[in-house]
Amino acid sequence: MTRFPYDQFAKDYLKELLQPLGEVETSRKVPAEIREIDVYFVPSFQSTSDTIELGLLGKIAAEPALIEPFRNAATIAEVRSCMNKLFDVFAELKRQTKSDKNRITESDLPRLWIFSPTASESILAGFRTNLDEENWGIGVHFLGDYLRTAIVAIHQLPCTEETLWLRILGKGRVQQQAIDELEALPQNNPLRSKAIDLLLNLKTTLEFNQNIDEEDRDLIMRLSPIYEQKLAESKQEGIQGERRNVIENLLRVRFGSLDAELRVIIEPLLALSPEEFTPLLLQLSREELLDRFL
Known part of the structure; x- marks a missing residue:
């Protein structure tokens, strides 16, 4: 490299x-x-x-x-x-x-x-x-x-x-062992997230580099599963973000605004599929929604 x-x-x-x-x-x-x-x-x-x-x-x-x-x-x-x-x-x-x-x-x-x-x-x-x-x-x-x-x-x-x-x-096995330990850290560790993001940036840079050696290829292969997982997480976060917007908009249409009580029921509603939460939001009254999800 x-x-x-x-x-x-x-x-x-x-x-x-x-x-x-x-x-x-x-x-x-x-x-x-x-x-x-x-x-x-x-x-x-x-x-x-x-x-x-x-x-x-x-x-x-x-x-x-x-x-x-x-x-x-x-x-x-x-x-x-x-x-x-x-x-x-x-x-x-x-x-x-x-x-x-x-x-x-x-x-x-x-x-x-x-x-x-x-x-x-x-x-x-x-x-x-x-x-x-x-x-x-x-x-x-x-x-x-x-x-x-x-x-x-x-x-x-x-x-x-x-x-x-x-x-x-x-380098080599020393770095790969460290990456294993990095992955094993708690998900909410802020240093874990920063380090992984920078390693994935390095992976992308290496993939565009024509002069890489075997150790660099091994590093790319080691980081590939982390990249795929990060991609899947980002996609899931995007889906959850879209669902949240739909739920918030439906609540605003039904009840005029989102107060503190209605905001509390958003998280349990997110656990449902759109096919499940949409009819509930359209048919149940405010009191019925609060009784069901609080």
Whole structure:
């Protein structure tokens, strides 16, 4: 797959999930030269339950962050390029604070998070990364403190609810497992709905792309049943919406307006077929309808 469809999905996905927690800017230009940061995030100071719901991603979002997600394993050159962007941001912030006469501390500086579907031992060793299992668990590899950089090896993350929102950005079996877990979440989970909608947008983009590999085809196949179900739900919602309009119009014609009592009986009427509710609405009096459905 060309990188663009996945890049756009990752940016949109992270923006949707992180927006409740603070200010999110995608494709932020770095002044030093024409380069872009995939996602630049600054947390808001108000606490929110979304931080907990996002698990490890929410923990990452507790401080300013540059986020660079990769579809394929980040190479040495790509890690260095991401770090160059980070240092350019440091320089930009220093210039801004100098003009504002405010001092910037280390904790004010953003941390670079490189989301890589896999990371080889040679890459991790070459950048002298270290784990902090007590605070971050397995799969999160930190470079030296003053480099303010971490590589998240998504394939190493444990299959827990806390890591779900990061594993969605994985690849192959890791991503497919995460999609299974996403589907299993309660239907009323707002993050579930957002993630599924964005995954289906990715599926549509991939289907129009001629240069896709076997993993992309597998992803399309995995998302197809979700797409069909979503289509069926939308169709059913459309039918229910039409029925609701018919019932409301019939009630208005019969009784002049829809007051609170009449509105209550709409839901039980929707459980009936048009052949069943139409004669009832045309023949029964107001009192008879209320007695029957309240």
